[in-house]
Amino acid sequence: MPSQPRAPLLRMSKAAMPHDCNHAHQGSRAVTPRIDMPRPEFTSRTPVLLVLWPLLAAIAVSSCAPSTPVAGQVELLNVSYDPTRALYEDINQAFAADIRSRSGVEVVISQSHGGSAKQARSVLDGLEADVVTLALGHDIDALAANQLLAADWQTRLPHNSAPYTSTVVFLVRKGNPQRIQDWPDLVRAGVGVVTPNPKTSGGARWNYLAAWSYAMRQPGADETRALAFVAALFANVRVLDSGARGATTTFVERGIGDVLLAWESEALLARDELGAGAFDIVMPSLSILAEPTVAVVDRVSARHGTEAMARQYLEFLYTPAAQEIIARHHYRPRDPQVAARHAGQFPELQLVSIADLGGWEAAHRAHFADGASFDRIYLK
Amino acid sequence: MTATATNSISRWRVSGSLPGFGPSLGYTLLYLSLIVLIPLAMILLRASELGLDAFIAKVSSPRALASLRISFGCALIAAAINMPIGLLLAWVISRYPFPGRRLVDALIDLPIALPTAVAGIALTALYARNGWLGQWLAPLGIELAFTPAGIVIALVFVGLPFVVRTVQPVLQDIEHEQEEAAESLGATPLQTFVRVSLPTIAPALLTGFALAFARGVGEYGSVIFIAGNMPMISEITPLLIVTQLEQYDYAGATALALVMLLGSFALLLLINSLQAWLAHRGRR
Amino acid sequence: MIGPDRRYRIARSALILGALSVAGLFLVLPLLIVLSGAIAKGWSLYLASISEPDALAALRLTLTVTAIAVPLNLVFGVVAAWCIAKFEFPGRSALITLIDLPLAVSPVISGLIYVLLFGAQGLLGPWLGEAGFRVIFAVPGIVLATIFVTFPFVARELIPVMQAQGRDHEEAALSLGASGWQTFWRVTLPNIKWGLLYGVILCNARAMGEFGAVSVVSGHIRGKTNTLPLHVEILYNEYQHTAAFAVASLLVLLALLTLVAKTWVEARAHRDRHPDPIVQPDEELP
Numbered sequence: 001m002p003s004q005p006r007a008p009l010l011r012m013s014k015a016a017m018p019h020d021c022n023h024a025h026q027g028s029r030a031v032t033p034r035i036d037m038p039r040p041e042f043t044s045r046t047p048v049l050l051v052l053w054p055l056l057a058a059i060a061v062s063s064c065a066p067s068t069p070v071a072g073q074v075e076l077l078n079v080s081y082d083p084t085r086a087l088y089e090d091i092n093q094a095f096a097a098d099i100r101s102r103s104g105v106e107v108v109i110s111q112s113h114g115g116s117a118k119q120a121r122s123v124l125d126g127l128e129a130d131v132v133t134l135a136l137g138h139d140i141d142a143l144a145a146n147q148l149l150a151a152d153w154q155t156r157l158p159h160n161s162a163p164y165t166s167t168v169v170f171l172v173r174k175g176n177p178q179r180i181q182d183w184p185d186l187v188r189a190g191v192g193v194v195t196p197n198p199k200t201s202g203g204a205r206w207n208y209l210a211a212w213s214y215a216m217r218q219p220g221a222d223e224t225r226a227l228a229f230v231a232a233l234f235a236n237v238r239v240l241d242s243g244a245r246g247a248t249t250t251f252v253e254r255g256i257g258d259v260l261l262a263w264e265s266e267a268l269l270a271r272d273e274l275g276a277g278a279f280d281i282v283m284p285s286l287s288i289l290a291e292p293t294v295a296v297v298d299r300v301s302a303r304h305g306t307e308a309m310a311r312q313y314l315e316f317l318y319t320p321a322a323q324e325i326i327a328r329h330h331y332r333p334r335d336p337q338v339a340a341r342h343a344g345q346f347p348e349l350q351l352v353s354i355a356d357l358g359g360w361e362a363a364h365r366a367h368f369a370d371g372a373s374f375d376r377i378y379l380k
Numbered sequence: 381m382t383a384t385a386t387n388s389i390s391r392w393r394v395s396g397s398l399p400g401f402g403p404s405l406g407y408t409l410l411y412l413s414l415i416v417l418i419p420l421a422m423i424l425l426r427a428s429e430l431g432l433d434a435f436i437a438k439v440s441s442p443r444a445l446a447s448l449r450i451s452f453g454c455a456l457i458a459a460a461i462n463m464p465i466g467l468l469l470a471w472v473i474s475r476y477p478f479p480g481r482r483l484v485d486a487l488i489d490l491p492i493a494l495p496t497a498v499a500g501i502a503l504t505a506l507y508a509r510n511g512w513l514g515q516w517l518a519p520l521g522i523e524l525a526f527t528p529a530g531i532v533i534a535l536v537f538v539g540l541p542f543v544v545r546t547v548q549p550v551l552q553d554i555e556h557e558q559e560e561a562a563e564s565l566g567a568t569p570l571q572t573f574v575r576v577s578l579p580t581i582a583p584a585l586l587t588g589f590a591l592a593f594a595r596g597v598g599e600y601g602s603v604i605f606i607a608g609n610m611p612m613i614s615e616i617t618p619l620l621i622v623t624q625l626e627q628y629d630y631a632g633a634t635a636l637a638l639v640m641l642l643g644s645f646a647l648l649l650l651i652n653s654l655q656a657w658l659a660h661r662g663r664r
Numbered sequence: 665m666i667g668p669d670r671r672y673r674i675a676r677s678a679l680i681l682g683a684l685s686v687a688g689l690f691l692v693l694p695l696l697i698v699l700s701g702a703i704a705k706g707w708s709l710y711l712a713s714i715s716e717p718d719a720l721a722a723l724r725l726t727l728t729v730t731a732i733a734v735p736l737n738l739v740f741g742v743v744a745a746w747c748i749a750k751f752e753f754p755g756r757s758a759l760i761t762l763i764d765l766p767l768a769v770s771p772v773i774s775g776l777i778y779v780l781l782f783g784a785q786g787l788l789g790p791w792l793g794e795a796g797f798r799v800i801f802a803v804p805g806i807v808l809a810t811i812f813v814t815f816p817f818v819a820r821e822l823i824p825v826m827q828a829q830g831r832d833h834e835e836a837a838l839s840l841g842a843s844g845w846q847t848f849w850r851v852t853l854p855n856i857k858w859g860l861l862y863g864v865i866l867c868n869a870r871a872m873g874e875f876g877a878v879s880v881v882s883g884h885i886r887g888k889t890n891t892l893p894l895h896v897e898i899l900y901n902e903y904q905h906t907a908a909f910a911v912a913s914l915l916v917l918l919a920l921l922t923l924v925a926k927t928w929v930e931a932r933a934h935r936d937r938h939p940d941p942i943v944q945p946d947e948e949l950p
Contacts, residue, residue, distance in 0.1 A: 077885065082901050083901075085898070085901075085902055086902065110885050110886060110887070110888060111885070111886050112883055112884040112885045112886065113884060113886075113898065113901075114879075114884050115626070117625070117626040117627075117628070118625070118626070119884075121625065121628065122801065122883055122884075124628075124783075124784065124785060125779045125783030125784050125785060125786070125789075125800060125801075126783050126784030126785075126789060126793065126798075126800050126801060127800075127801045127883040128801070142628050146785075197609060197623075199623040199626060199627075200619070200622055200623055200626050237610075238526065238608070239526050239608045239609070239610075240608065240609045240610055240611075241604070241609065242604050242609060242619065242622065243901070245900075245901045245903070246604070246605065248903075249501075249900075249903075250526075253505070253905075254504060254505075254508040254509070254510060254511075254525070255508070255509060255510040256508070256509070256526065269903070273903070274903055364627075368627070369627065370438075370624075370627070370629070370632070375443070378443065378611040378612055379442060379443070398750050398751070398831060398834055398835065398838070398844075398847075399838075399844035400746060400747070400844055400848075401747055401750075401751045401753075404743045404744070404746045404747035405747045405751075405753075407740075407743045407744075408740070408743055408744040408747055408748075408759070411740045411744075412744075412759075412762060412763065415808070415811055415812055415815060416762065416763075416765060416766055416812065416815060417762070418781070419777040419778055419780075419781050419812070420765070420769070420777060422777045422780040422781050422786075422787065423773065423777060423780075425780075425787075426780055465686045465690075468679065468682055468683050468686060469683050469686060469687060471679065471683075472679050472680050472682075472683035473683070476676055476679070476680055478680050480684070482927065484683070484684070484687045484691075486920055487687060487691040487692065487695065488687075488691070489865055489866065489869045489919055490691050490694070490695055490916060490919070491690075491691070492866055492869040492870045492873060492919070493869035493870075493872065493873045493915055493916055493918070493919030493920075494694070494698070494873055494912065494915065494916060495873045495874075495875040495892070495893030495896050495897070495912060495915060496771075496873075496875050496876065496893075497875055497893070497896065497897050497900070498698060498893075498896055498900075498908070498909075498912040498915075499694065501900065502694040502695075502697040502698050502701075503694060505697050505701075506693055506694065506697060512693065512697070513693070536690065537690055537694065540690060540691075541866065542866075545821065545862045545865075545866055546820065546821065546824055548858075548862065549821065549824070549825045549858045549859040549862055550824055550825060550828050552858055553825065553828060553829065553855075553858065554828075569672055569675060570675075580828065583824055583827065583828070584824040584825075584828070587820065587823070587824050590764060591764065591767060591816070591820060593768075594764050594765075594767040594768035595767050595768075597768050597770075598767075598768050598769050598770030598771065598773070599770070599771075600770055600771050600772055600876050601771065601875050601876050617770070618770035618771075618772050618773075621770060621772055621773065622772055625772070625776070630776075630780070633773075633776070634773075634776075634780075637769075637770065637773040637776075640768075640769075640770065640773075641765070641768070641769060641773075644765065644768035644769075645761060645765060645768075648761045648764050648765070648768065649757060649758060649761045652757045652760045652761050652764070653757045655757075656756065656757050656760075659824075659827045659828075
């Protein structure tokens with residue numbers, strides 16, 4: 001069926017190609033004048049397509065030309081981590097309205113979301129972020145190490161430049177069939193744990209540090225025992241997803257494991273919106289104070305001339321209006337009045353901060369660098 | 381034209397009579413260099429920052445070796461599985477009219493069109509313990525999702541179109557006369573297939589194998605959803621590369637990438653040489 | 665005579681059945697998962713998901729990138745296949761292998777190499793940055809990464825087809841006095857059109873569906889540098905599973921469009937049954 005156009009040629013070739021190459025060659029000289037070869041007009045359909053396509057491409061590209069900024073309008077790019085899309089959508093609207101009412105300036109904020117370290121790497125490699133709002137200070141430190149912003153960035157805004165906090169909690173199946181109450185229950189035989197990989201997920205580093213901090217605060221604890229504890233915990237891990245949201249999906253949708261280690265905000269979201277009525281949240285006796293940090297990227301915003309607006313944007317995060325939005329998105333607000341209004345959602349528990357662990361640089365070297373404590377779990 | 385022909389006949393014994401060798405090779409090499417070779421050279425450049433000792437330590441750590449074994453092993457198994465089922469699909473689609481043939485033909489490209497993450501999600505949804513297929517397999521003690529077998533399933537999925545689509549055009553263009561002649565001489569269909577059809581499609585089949593393997597060995601998006609990603613058991617090398625990048629260790633990431641690249645190149649070169657030999661023999 | 669005939673028919677049915685079950689297991693079921701996920705919450709949500717501004721911007725970007733990448737790789741594929749399949753020269757297998765290589769490079773790396781080349785810390789990046797030229801985290805970077813991942817498709821489809829056909833037809837045409845271009849347009853191209861078509865279909869599908877490499881160079885700016893697959897991931901990570909599957913089904917639909925085009929070309933081939941004007945009556949040939 002497909003060989004229609006070829007069939008006649010086959011006849012020709014059989015007639016014209018006698019026995020060997022030489023012969024054919026002589027034959028060709030004899031035949032040439034007698035063959036009425038048409039000029040290479042593009043009669044076949046394929047070449048037409050070939051010529052048309054780049055033309056269409058050119059049209060498509062020109063129609064996709066980037067929009068030029070309008071006068072009196074300020075554009076900001078907020079490069080953030082994965083789960084904050086909905087949060088910043090609301091924040092951006094509120095901020096734009098606030099600025100418009102006060103100065104008449106139109107602010108357009110573009111959002112970019114992805115894994116925290118991957119986003120920081122993109123900014124390092126030239127993604128023009130005016131502000132970064134990442135899952136952990138370590139990723140912003142990496143930007144500071146490359147002179148994209150000042151080394152003392154974390155002191156420039158209140159509360160360690162973390163306008164909201166969260167903590168690590170346990171999400172268990174409805175009714176808590178495995179009776180999981182605290183960290184020691186996670187190392188019991190037969191308990192399936194789901195957590196993302198701390199090496200690939202910024203959020204998961206908080207999970208790991210929470211477990212470690214618990215182990216280090218037990219009577220007679222030392223680093224060896226703490227390592228044995230986290231090793232026993234990770235021996236119970238069924239699936240090590242690369243990102244926090246992937247881990248939640250594995251636990252919620254695929255039904256793997258008995259307990260998910262998750263940020264409180266993610267656990268509340270999963271309990272209330274994903275699988276309403278199918279999960280319970282368990283607060284461990286001790287957890288970690290997760291502080292997602294924000295900063296203006298000095299070098300980029302200076303080039304864009306957006307420093308003032310970028311700073312205003314981040315300061316806005318600390319206003320009661322923004323703190324209310326933050327609380328609605330299940331993050332623990334810093335503002336005491338807003339926090340009091342949402343106290344029912346955020347029970348008190350003993351929290352360890354990253355400063356107690358010696359800061360991010362030390363924590364990274366001790367736990368997440370190549371050959372550090374997390375790697376040693378898997379190398380017997 | 382005669383002059384060129386004679387000239388090249390003396391240089392390339394068989395390729396003499398066709399024009400355009402020089403320009404086409406030149407364009408091929410130029411485009412290849414701009415798009416592939418120069419950018420890939422960046423891997424070598426960045427990996428060389430490590431120094432030999434650190435490089436060897438990085439790529440010969442137990443984690444790295446285990447991940448390489450898993451990546452290459454699963455890709456080879458998946459490509460091997462894809463050969464018979466890809467041939468079967470290509471054969472049936474291009475030879476037998478049956479209801480729904482066009483639909484099946486259209487679906488072949490699905491694994492390529494589907495973003496790998498979606499493929500991973502869909503396959504995990506199928507094979508997880510509570511999935512459409514997994515719930516029937518779980519009571520039998522067969523767990524596919526979140527095990528190395530899950531990696532193979534994902535790679536069979538992403539590699540399948542390559543085998544089908546390389547074999548299909550050859551099957552469509554094959555001269556039916558030879559097969560018909562063989563059958564009229566009393567050969568059974570199976571004999572005809574093994575003696576007449578298979579030698580003709582073998583080079584294309586091998587190409588399909590090479591492509592399916594190549595596609596599988598570096599695959600990331602679909603695998604991470606279904607693999608379980610447990611270190612030493614179901615952790616693929618691309619995931620380790622991402623791990624290095626998450627620590628801002630570009631040199632470490634490119635070191636692992638370089639090992640994968642060299643391994644893939646060696647294996648592909650082997651397959652392609654075999655393919656060239658088969659094709660050459662087939663033409664004789 | 666009835667015996668072998670019946671056995672042949674049984675074998676044929678068995679093969680068809682086998683192919684159908686393989687297709688069902690590996691192709692239809694995953695597709696059903698996507699489609700059932702897409703319409704799980706009704707058609708209105710489905711339509712809303714694919715007509716949302718961010719989805720449309722992603723669709724436009726995906727089509728743009730595909731429209732640039734596919735023709736470039738198409739031309740390269742034909743040229744490369746011509747020189748590899750029609751000539752024999754030392755290092756041919758190595759050349760084929762180099763063409764295959766982008767397929768074996770992990771998508772993470774295929775994006776990264778362009779970042780290492782054009783990024784702010786890259787080899788050419790700072791210099792390009794001063795010239796006001798942005799490659800990474802903009803459309804050119806996405807196009808480059810897409811060309812890279814779809815690089816081998818057309819060439820690799822054509823090489824086996826051209827090899828299987830050999831050189832006889834072209835040599836005959838040349839010996840009859842056709843020029844090189846004439847031979848290519850009138851003899852080679854019709855012969856390879858199926859391989860070409862499959863190559864373009866694969867290339868097209870992969871260009872639209874590529875996720876990993878594009879994800880590295882895109883910057884994920886919503887409404888600006890998000891392609892459809894990236895948009896799917898964002899939606900999935902937002903737990904908007906229905907919307908994610910809906911947008912994914914859009915990609916499947918786009919890929920199927922190329923197959924509709926293929927069917928159309930097939931139908932035309934059937935209609936154009938008249939012999940080509942090149943061929944003069946046989947008796948004129950010596």
